[in-house]
Amino acid sequence: MAQNSSCYKRPNILITRNPGTRNTTTATSLAVVTELRHINIGDFANEENLTNDWNDTFDCYYINEESKT
Template identity: 40%
Template sequence: GVAPHYPRYRPNILITGTPGTGKTTTSEMAAEATGLTHINVGDLVKAKSLHEGLDTEFNSYILDDDKLIDEMEEVVRPGGNIVDFHSCDIFPERWFDLVIVLRTDNGVLYPRLEGRGYNSKKINENMECEIMQVVLEEARDSYAEEIVVELQSNSLEEMEENVSRIKAWVEQWLKDNSN
């Protein structure tokens, strides 16, 4: 059913991007800097079995979208979360005040994915995803353009810059939405 809109006293931020672009690291740092709660959706899917089994070809879980949304709704509704996931079109549009799409150059992303021990099929699939800007286009198709922000995530310096931007954005949101 359609859930009614509730006021939020703190914002919800979605941090999305191709695997390896730095979502989890950035989310952890941003949560620390802002006091918002980091929700690692991939971990949640595994922990609560919000999937329909393993896709053996890509060694990844087949999501149960409805179960996942139901599981997250109560936590996300009041605000105050940083949601970390590689896909963004499964969530209700109304959940988020800011959608960050992390981007990484090919030459930087490839060794990160290798470092994770992904097989070559999975590496190639993720490289193609990043080259084709799949997540960025998904975000632009799913959310208002003024809330979608693309940020480069190639170096620690850029990551720290991104965290500072998120912190400043949260502070501004709290000012704009007080009283």
């Protein structure tokens, strides 16, 4: 199937690593170099009230996977 260039969209790149291993720094740098938009899923989840309690072990919020938006 030929790709229609008028429908071409920029790629989604998902960077996942353990919390606290500089994934945000890596993703931000990649976004600058590639001129793509960077969305921090943790920030997005907080802004949309999709998080539960804080996890001290992993230094991040629990994402509420049951939320329906």
